[in-house]
Amino acid sequence: MSLKPIADIGEFGLIEKIAAICAPTIKPASGVVEGIGDDCAVYEHSPSSVQVATTDILAEHQHFDLLTTPPHHLGSKAISVNVSDICAMNALPRYALISIAMPQNTPVEMVESLYNGMAHAAKLYGTALVGGDTSSSAAGIVISVTLIGETSKENLALRSGASPGDLICVTGALGGAAAGLKVLLREKRIMMDHVQNGEPYNRDIMNNLEEYTEAIQHQLLPSARVDIIEFFHKHQIVPTSMIDISDGLSSDLRHICQQSMVGARIEEGRIPILSQARHIADEFQEDALDYALGGGEDYQLLFTLKPDNFQAIVEHRDITVIGKITPKEEGMTLNDIYGMQIDMKEIRGFDHFT
Amino acid sequence: MSLKPIADIGEFGLIEKIAAICAPTIKPASGVVEGIGDDCAVYEHSPSSVQVATTDILAEHQHFDLLTTPPHHLGSKAISVNVSDICAMNALPRYALISIAMPQNTPVEMVESLYNGMAHAAKLYGTALVGGDTSSSAAGIVISVTLIGETSKENLALRSGASPGDLICVTGALGGAAAGLKVLLREKRIMMDHVQNGEPYNRDIMNNLEEYTEAIQHQLLPSARVDIIEFFHKHQIVPTSMIDISDGLSSDLRHICQQSMVGARIEEGRIPILSQARHIADEFQEDALDYALGGGEDYQLLFTLKPDNFQAIVEHRDITVIGKITPKEEGMTLNDIYGMQIDMKEIRGFDHFT
Secondary structure (H helix, E strand, C coil), X not given: CCCCEHHHCHHHHHHHHHHHHHHHHXXXXXXXXXXXXXXXXXXXCCCCEXXXXXXXXXXXXXXXXXXXXXXXXXXXXXXXXXXXXHHCCCCEEEEEEEEEEECCCCEHHHHHHHHHHHHHHHHHHCCEEEEEEEEECCCCCEEEEEEEEEEECCCCCCCCCCCCCCEEEEECCECHHHHHHHHHHHHHHHHHHHHHCCCCCCHHHCCCCHHHHHHHHHHHCXXXXXXXXXXXXXXXXXXXXXXXXXXXXXXXXHHHHHHHCCEEEEEHHHCCECXXXXXXXXXXXXXXXXXHHHHCCCCCEEEEECHHHHHHHHCCCCEEEEEEEECHHHXXXXXXXXXXXXXXXXXXXXXXXX | CCCCEHHXXXXXXXXXXXXXXXXXXXXXXXXXXXXXXXXXXXXECCCCEEXXXXXXXXXXXXXXXXXXXXXXXXXXXXXXXHHHHHHCCCCEEEEEEXXXXXXXXXXXXXXXXXXXXXXXXXXXXXXXXXXXXXXXXXXXXXXXXXXXXXXXXXXXXXXXXXXXXXXXXXXXXXXXHHHHHHHHXXXXXXXXXXXXXXXXXXXXXXXXXXXXXXXXXXXXXXXXXXXXXXXXXXXXXXXXXXXXXXXCHHHHHXXXXXXXCCEEEEEXXXXXXXXXHHHHHHHCCCCHHHHHHHHCCCCCEEEEXXXXXXXXXXXXCCEEEEXXXXXXXXXXXXXXXXXXXEEHHHCCCCCCCC
């Protein structure tokens, strides 16, 4: 029998197969509103409210590198990326469970620093760290975070509710996380070369990273946009669809288009790009737009709104309208600054298995 | 600075430190009934009900070995051990989230088999597999399962409610999982020797394992005792305390005694031991009692009851009264079949880090 490696079908091919296997367990269960395929699972909580739940697994050498990530930051980021998934449902985070597997020789001080980072972030987001599991692992640290949040049934935002004419909006500025990673990986390479050449420890070989602070912070310490969700609830704004940008604007917009069965047209000139990301892209002779479209890890919110909500958001200095939802037949296009239409199907986001 | 490896403080030392770090996130949160320290976290669900949530992380080479565990069984066990934690709160399972990290060359067929095992078990327990995460890993497969269950406030059973005079009860028969593991590890050793000696594949070198079927099944396919929880609810029995036996009777009884601030006296002769575990122990020239007390992974329920509940359980053929809760000063003792009192402090359970 010849076996097929996951790399052949990719992350999304795998998720499709898993969703098909899990579907028969969902049908007989009462109260499941949304199973696999959105940022969170959704199930009924009370006649008027739903719970949303999400989980993320972070593996050393794949999602983080302790040579470039202080454990305190890693802990904070592990919470933030899950809170971000809760926000993407237009919900607020409530409870978190943390699992960790690590080698027996992991220093206690490192674990404490990791959990201090988690607790710090959890307090900021009003989330209680209520439980978890600890275990040994043969190779590297693996952290799994599960977050449970709540929202009213009217406020719930799925990926599937966008329709032609809706405005496409994004929060904050994009590209910073990818740019920050570029800089950190360059520093790591310099350090590793230094170590491999057997040179003595010398602080001066490290670059002064001050000019990259903002981008590095976007990479190491992203914030979940709980503030935006509170703004929505306060102003009774309910996005017709929403997702958080974890794989890159292009890939995450594609999820909205596929699940809403619509197309999209984006204006390149409107995409908010972190100014430091532009500087870093110049330094690496790359295009900051690629960081925004395909870099991922910005954890900003991408959402669609009925046009009559425009007045409610126009004053918010951290929300930008970048385009419009179109009929499905029109596909996903990007109008570049020279007026050319680019097919966004060609721009790939991050895939864990290919 | 000298750093202290986790092995120095052990699993329970580590959990204490983590609980202290997480405590400040729990205080300001409304509705948390029980944080870290029980089988599940507990938080308010409605004025009359609570939700219970648990998570487990399973790492290849630590918790499972694909040389001795078919992926379908592994999937089923991953669900069962978490459902067992839900049962230990006198609650019923509702929703599960699955995270998995695995190397890119993992065969798709293996992943499908794993999830089929999960879906099969989930259906048996009436649990919906509603979400999860997939990711690549540098070394080995890591599975994390989170389970959410529900129960009424009156039915909730914590570890901390036992008081002197309560009956100590256990479900099923113990020692089978540890005995089954003994047999599987012996088979693996024979197979590895064979492979290392460069001998050609030969089915006949494998033992006929038929006589060990029951013990191997306890190891590979443990069942969570949802049936016992349904029996409790039907007969309005509420254990004063409860835990599931994952680390061994001795270690898990110690958790109840510590958290209830009581002592315990167990009769060796009353401990139900799987008869096949006795046969296997004889073969290995070991004592099946050690498998029951320190072997773990039986996933039976250990609970305490007010004596006036005795009539309600005496007819149940799968519940055995094995002893009594005593005042704290009397410690934890085992009366052996010769009438000797043994201090149970000396009998250690499983610790991931020491």
